[in-house]
Amino acid sequence: MVIDDSNTIRRSAEIFMSQAGCKVVLAEDGFDALAKIADHQPALIFCDVMMPRLDGYQTCSLIKKNPRYAHIPVIMLSSKDGLFDRARGKMVGSDRYLTKPFTRDSLLQIVAAYAEAQAQEAGVANAA
Template sequence: MSEANNLAGVKVMVIDDSNTIRRSAEIFLVKAGCEVVLAEDGFDALAKITDHQPDVIFVDIMMPRLDGYQACSLIKKNPKFKSTPVIMLSSKDGLFDRARGRMVGSDEYLTKPFTKDSLLEAVGKHVLNRGLA
């Protein structure tokens, strides 16, 4: 079975202040059958998360106003979204950045630029772990 079939109907939120990154992720995910919700920063995401209740959340680390670490921490502190997988997106690939992501509750860490395959693989892995597919 192809990954595209596995991801049909999965709701994914992409939080990134870069329009290019949001659009790239959206194109990859929509082609795989996902429903995509976009947010341009942590505040925008927090406003949309309750309405849309995504199955998986991608969050950029470096954002204005509310960065990815803060956004992830707030998402994970909400009992309703505690088990929602949060995948950090960053151009920084340092051990400290990965460790800090884990400390705020992130489930995975993807470095930018990400590939279509790495993005879909991350979604697939977390969706299968939660028994959504």
């Protein structure tokens, strides 16, 4: 899932991930995302920090406080790259921080890392 109020960012991420074989769900703000998470159960969420109505930190916090969705990795997206911004993301439960503008490779590296981790967890669960 990609949550961003910028249509350009949403579409760019969708193109990059779709070309890599991912199914992508788009949301234009935190409220839109929270409504779609229950329906789509995303494996990974990219969340913009600066959005109207419900910002990325609030959105991430709500996702992580819900026991049904707390396991979903949330990667914060922001043009701000300061220590305070990264720390604030960690405080609300984000798993990583990706600075905008991101490249196709940087986005897909994160997707691949989480896909590999999920595959390993599934393998361990199946072996048990």
